[in-house]
Amino acid sequence: MIMITNIQQRIKSKTQLVSWQSIMADAVTRVDELLSILQLPPEPRANQNSGFSLRVPRGFVSRMQLNEPNDPLLLQVLPLERENQNTAGYVFDPVGDLKVMPEPGLLHKYQGRALLVTTGACAIHCRYCFRRHFPYSEANTGKGNWEQSLAYIKKNPGITEIILSGGDPLALSDQRLATIIKSLTALSQIQRIRLHTRLPVVIPERVTPTLLQLLSNLPQAVMVVHINHPNELDESVYTAMHELRKAGVTLFNQAVLLRGINDNENTLIELSEKLFRNGILPYYLHLLDPVQGAQHFAVDPSRVQILQTHLMEHLPGYLVPKLVREIAGEASKTPITNSIYP
Numbered sequence: 001m002i003m004i005t006n007i008q009q010r011i012k013s014k015t016q017l018v019s020w021q022s023i024m025a026d027a028v029t030r031v032d033e034l035l036s037i038l039q040l041p042p043e044p045r046a047n048q049n050s051g052f053s054l055r056v057p058r059g060f061v062s063r064m065q066l067n068e069p070n071d072p073l074l075l076q077v078l079p080l081e082r083e084n085q086n087t088a089g090y091v092f093d094p095v096g097d098l099k100v101m102p103e104p105g106l107l108h109k110y111q112g113r114a115l116l117v118t119t120g121a122c123a124i125h126c127r128y129c130f131r132r133h134f135p136y137s138e139a140n141t142g143k144g145n146w147e148q149s150l151a152y153i154k155k156n157p158g159i160t161e162i163i164l165s166g167g168d169p170l171a172l173s174d175q176r177l178a179t180i181i182k183s184l185t186a187l188s189q190i191q192r193i194r195l196h197t198r199l200p201v202v203i204p205e206r207v208t209p210t211l212l213q214l215l216s217n218l219p220q221a222v223m224v225v226h227i228n229h230p231n232e233l234d235e236s237v238y239t240a241m242h243e244l245r246k247a248g249v250t251l252f253n254q255a256v257l258l259r260g261i262n263d264n265e266n267t268l269i270e271l272s273e274k275l276f277r278n279g280i281l282p283y284y285l286h287l288l289d290p291v292q293g294a295q296h297f298a299v300d301p302s303r304v305q306i307l308q309t310h311l312m313e314h315l316p317g318y319l320v321p322k323l324v325r326e327i328a329g330e331a332s333k334t335p336i337t338n339s340i341y342p
């Protein structure tokens with residue numbers, strides 16, 4: 001009896017594993033297919049052959065409105081010709097990642113925490129991504145680099161928290177994740193493991209029983225998801241977040257302020273309220289990093305101040321995300337304040 005149950009469980013987790021990976025592989029990658037699913041006419045401004053290709057899982061597409069060329073989810077993923085324009089100040093490494101990389105794929109920018117670029121793969125390609133030009137093939141924690149990164153962390157006992165990032169760390173198999181996490185938690189200095197991921201949002205099926213088991217075994221597991229618009233949250237995401245919370249994972253959200261997508265009062269208020277209903281606290285609202293290709297998403301600074309004041313006046317303090325921008329070389333993210341002090 002026990003054996004049969006074990007086998008059934010194994011079969012169950014195996015099919016789920018195949019399932020999120022095949023969902024990820026089955027993403028929409030052609031502009032014309034995406035537009036036709038959404039019942040939209042051909043878009044002359046779209047770029048079919050972008051070097052940073054279209055990639056969007058079908059479940060995420062199903063949360064987009066039909067017949068709406070300005071849908072806020074669609075605008076996050078549709079490659080446009082204008083991304084090829086060059087604008088002064090918009091660069092390939094906008095936050096200075098490559099200057100704080102002591103080992104390939106290990107970023108040590110701030111005190112007490114270090115970030116591992118575990119993979120270059122993502123389930124979705126976000127047009128405004130600040131790492132859209134990151135040299136993933138040379139600089140990731142995979143293959144030969146992993147031992148070096150681990151040795152660096154050991155040599156720096158002040159590092160007590162490791163952020164698994166990418167790309168998307170949950171694009172790795174549960175087995176690979178378990179190996180990485182096991183090596184890290186074997187170091188007595190490590191108190192927390194944090195994952196920066198968009199996968200449970202765009203493919204909620206990624207939250208497998210094996211992953212939940214792995215995270216529930218950690219003394220302190222933190223997950224920072226990435227949701228920019230309330231329409232990204234549906235019933236399937238709710239279920240995944242609920243499971244993560246049951247496994248003892250603390251959930252935060254980081255969003256990017258994006259022109260035409262979430263740069264209005266009601267959207268941001270609804271986002272915070274809906275995050276909270278899903279068991280997630282707002283963490284950061286990032287100003288756009290000036291990465292080459294994303295200039296059309298920038299929000300005017302005067303508008304930013306108005307939005308921030310509005311959020312503070314209409315939401316409880318714990319639902320107002322910290323508005324920040326990242327300046328290369330600074331010791332932390334830089335807060336944007338409405339302070340009366342200069």
Ligand SMILES: *Cc1c(COP(=O)(O)O)cnc(C)c1O
Pocket residue numbers: 107108109110113114115163332333
């Ligand atoms: C943003 C970032 C972190 C995390 O910063 P927190 O303020 O702790 O969220 C860590 N490392 C790098 C390289 C980062 O860019």
Ligand code: SF4
Pocket residue numbers: 121122123124125126129130131132166167168198226
């Ligand atoms: S999921 Fe994150 S790392 Fe991947 S493309 Fe989007 S913003 Fe960039």
